[in-house]
Amino acid sequence: MYIQRLSFEAKSVKISESEVVNENLEINEKYDKGYSRVVTENGSYKVALIKDIFSQTNY
Numbered sequence: 539m540y541i542q543r544l545s546f547e548a549k550s551v552k553i554s555e556s557e558v559v560n561e562n563l564e565i566n567e568k569y570d571k572g573y574s575r576v577v578t579e580n581g582s583y584k585v586a587l588i589k590d591i592f593s594q595t596n597y
Contacts, residue, residue, distance in 0.1 A: 568575070583591075 565575070
């Protein structure tokens with residue numbers, strides 16, 4: 539699946555490959571132990587911005 543970044547998501551963060559590997563190992567260890575994870579995101583956007591976001595998307 540390809541996820542396109544929209545103009546308001548332009549900020550990029552650089553992390554090393556070893557940081558990604560370590561984080562993935564920690565997550566996998568928690569799942570192996572029976573932990574679960576719920577990820578949520580809240581946002582507050584003006585209606586005009588939401589319109590612009592969807593107009594940028596190629597459906």
